[in-house]
Amino acid sequence: MSASQNLRRGEVAIRHLSKSYRLNGTPLPVLRDINLNIRSGETLAIVGASGSGKTTLLRVLAGLEDPDAGEVLIDGKRTRGVGTDRAVIFQEPRLLPWLTVLDNVGFGLETQGLFRGAARERARRYVQLVGLQQFEGAYPRQLSGGMAQRVGIARALAVQPEILLLDEPLGALDAMTKISMQQELARIWRDEDVTTVLVTHDLEEAIYLADRILILPREKGGEPRLIEIGLPRPRDRSAPEFVRHREGLLHLFGLH
């Protein structure tokens, strides 16, 4: 879509990243010495049991939380706090209820200083991309959960970030909407060449969408593992290789 194809931007390097929270005064380590390279344009899924720190890792990448030690480099540059090179899609759509669908999608463009007319045009394109052109003028309270989340996705894509960070974006949706949204995300990512980090607790979702899966260990002593999903797209959930990946992952979690 953009000129990023030959520049290959959006490369992330995580170096010796550690983070702990304080629980009643005692430090509770969440992330311990994480090292990882995320390739330009790839989709990396992060899975792990609850409490494994996958959301924390995403929030550190987003700049919403500071690490205790270590650093995050984007295209070789150390990040400091939030930045417009990254866009976050949260589990809740987090739409501004007083803005229409179109203005919500244009929100990020406007805060980043785009002129109103140009922002509207681009916002309109992304509203179309997620298939909500009929609802441009609707307010968030008139939308279903799945539609609202599409607006959140369009808002994030509209700023054309180098890195897209998703924190269990489909976790609150019903099973049917979830599958259709997964298909749609796969379609969108085929066209938008953007580095994507997807935190999810849904193993099938991870296999369906990701190039690689990072598995955060449940025990604090364990090592994080990386799995390459080399399946062609669009992926078939019932293909033997797909099923094999799922069984492998379940096995890793001790669920088989």
Added chain:
Amino acid sequence: MSYEHVNTSLAAGFGLGRAEGHSTAIPAIASRWRALIGFIVARYGLVLGFLAFWQLSSTVGWVNPAVFPPLDVILSALWSGLASGALLDDIAISLQRSGIAFAAAVAIGIPLGLFMGQVRFVEQALDPILQLFRQTSALALYPVFILMLGLGETSKVFVIFWATLFPILLSTIGGVKEVDNKLVEMARTYGAGPLTVFRRVVLPASVPAIFVGLRLSATTALLLLIAAEMIGANKGIGFQVMNAQYNFQIPLMFAAILLLALLGLAANALLVLAQRNLCRWSQPNA
């Protein structure tokens, strides 16, 4: 697929007005009239019944018509008061007193509330004294204001200002404090600085709460207006109520009371209208 379905059902909701036009004209008009009458009866039936009962019991003599004159007598007293211009002066001065006080309370209460709601330590430092002031009846303080400011216009306006300030201030603070932090966080990830977050997130999110305060204050303003005008005034609607009672002009007294009720309704209706326009997004049928 599921999304297409949602699409059509929502579109059907939007097109409701048009769908009605398809039915044949005459039954449609008749049923619309029936619906309108049904609505009026359900909504205003009790008020109309109350007024009819008043008129009836006064003319038949169930109550003493010298104390509760029939409605037509009250209305004609109101009309002659308005036509002669005597009541118009009272309305003007009353509106001026409550209007200045209300405007001052808005001008100070909303900005101060927005500031206090954002800055935690200012709010914590000021909250105890605000609670103390708020719980002290403005009417009880009126003699103090008279001592400070004299018996003229200033003390009247000030006592109304004092009483209207707190609902506006406290609702605004509450509105700002209840802004969803997740929305603020979202705005920050899109590069919004503190000023943009305030303008695009905090301020619009507080508007409904601010309106709650404004409507409370408008009611309070009229209440305090009457109290202030009953003490040491020689003009104003509140003065007319007392004065007419002293002179045993009971129809005029009720006319002034009716005027007050109408003023209150008008003020509330104006605020509701403004709120509808400003908060279209939160209306169920916008």
